[in-house]
Amino acid sequence: xxxxxxxxxxxxxxxxxxxxxxxxxxxxxxxxxxxxxxxxxxxxxxxxxxxxxxxxxxxxxxxxxxxxxxxxxxxxxxxxxxxxxxxxxxxxxxxxxxxxxxxxxxxxxxxxxxxxxxxxxxxxxxxxxxxxxxxxxxxxxxxxxxxxxxxxxxxxxxxxxxxxxxxxxxxxxxxxxxxxxxxxxxxxxxxxxxxxxxxxxxxxxxxxxxxxxxxxxxxxxxxxxxxxxxxxxxxxxxxxxxxxxxxxxxxxxxxxxxxxxxxxxxxxxxxxxxxxxxxxxxxxxxxxxxxxxxxxxxxxxxxxxxxxxxxxxxxxxxxxxxxxxxxxxxxxxxxxxxxxxxxxxxxxxxxxxx
Numbered sequence: 001x002x003x004x005x006x007x008x009x010x011x012x013x014x015x016x017x018x019x020x021x022x023x024x025x026x027x028x029x030x031x032x033x034x035x036x037x038x039x040x041x042x043x044x045x046x047x048x049x050x051x052x053x054x055x056x057x058x059x060x061x062x063x064x065x066x067x068x069x070x071x072x073x074x075x076x077x078x079x080x081x082x083x084x085x086x087x088x089x090x091x092x093x094x095x096x097x098x099x100x101x102x103x104x105x106x107x108x109x110x111x112x113x114x115x116x117x118x119x120x121x122x123x124x125x126x127x128x129x130x131x132x133x134x135x136x137x138x139x140x141x142x143x144x145x146x147x148x149x150x151x152x153x154x155x156x157x158x159x160x161x162x163x164x165x166x167x168x169x170x171x172x173x174x175x176x177x178x179x180x181x182x183x184x185x186x187x188x189x190x191x192x193x194x195x196x197x198x199x200x201x202x203x204x205x206x207x208x209x210x211x212x213x214x215x216x217x218x219x220x221x222x223x224x225x226x227x228x229x230x231x232x233x234x235x236x237x238x239x240x241x242x243x244x245x246x247x248x249x250x251x252x253x254x255x256x257x258x259x260x261x262x263x264x265x266x267x268x269x270x271x272x273x274x275x276x277x278x279x280x281x282x283x284x285x286x287x288x289x290x291x292x293x294x295x296x297x298x299x300x301x302x303x304x305x306x307x308x309x310x311x312x313x314x315x316x317x318x319x320x321x322x323x324x325x326x327x328x329x330x331x332x333x334x335x336x337x338x339x340x341x342x343x344x345x346x347x348x349x350x351x352x353x354x
Contacts, residue, residue: 030056102134106145158314188214
């Protein structure tokens with residue numbers, strides 16, 4: 001591995017430590033190198049807190065060597081005042097020798113302005129080191145700005161013979177304890193989780209992260225006729241919840257009722273609320289509506305070795321045109337699909353999602 005790639009890989013590893021705590025900001029890592037040795041490093045730890053470059057510079061014991069140091073950062077340094085001052089200004093202040101950047105920032109507030117500020121200060125800049133790895137790390141962030149919608153993950157658990165529940169929606173424990181912890185980790189690392197009416201009616205889920213640590217996701221429910229009991233756990237006001245329906249707009253504590261039922265309008269509304277990623281954890285009907293639209297980025301299927309012989313069929317997804325990866329969690333298989341081609345999808349308001 002080339003030296004540039006080695007240091008950038010370390011920066012990417014640091015950036016991942018911010019998973020689940022920095023959204024809606026991207027995960028960013030920074031490594032400072034002097035004469036071939038790492039002298040400082042940092043990452044963006046929490047939304048509203050100091051960015052990776054600030055933490056990395058602060059970690060350098062002898063600030064006088066910064067002018068002879070190379071800075072590896074996974075995303076273009078910001079050039080605007082937000083929760084914190086511009087990182088580009090900090091690097092200019094210390095007039096570092098060179099900046100090596102993995103990805104340019106798609107946020108219009110930055111989008112090349114940070115790079116230009118560094119170049120204007122006569123600092124050498126190199127871009128495009130481990131670009132694909134950087135895009136994979138911040139796939140939610142890039143999808144949000146480039147495709148103008150949240151990053152969409154489909155998730156379900158199924159039996160060995162392809163059922164998600166017993167007949168009449170009678171629930172059965174399909175996934176094991178390791179899989180449940182895996183799912184709660186997923187929830188902690190994404191902004192929101194969506195379910196439909198039947199999932200709440202028959203499973204009455206809490207949709208939180210009891211088996212992990214971090215931030216509970218925003219709950220999203222589609223209950224067109226508001227037919228669910230107000231005693232359902234999803235209405236407990238313990239975490240922010242959006243209920244999309246055909247009857248009313250109303251706020252009730254942490255629960256917001258939104259009068260929208262068209263799926264594309266719901267996705268647009270979630271985008272407008274700055275939700276960058278969402279797990280679709282509903283039943284077969286809801287998940288297949290996203291599949292039919294090709295409105296998804298990845299799918300995660302937890303498959304048990306147990307057979308049910310009958311019941312509610314699981315969603316069906318084709319391996320054709322999609323990447324497929326299988327891992328093991330105890331006696332469960334985790335089958336992960338991701339779309340090979342990322343074709344920007346423009347969501348329009350008129351019409352109906354078939």
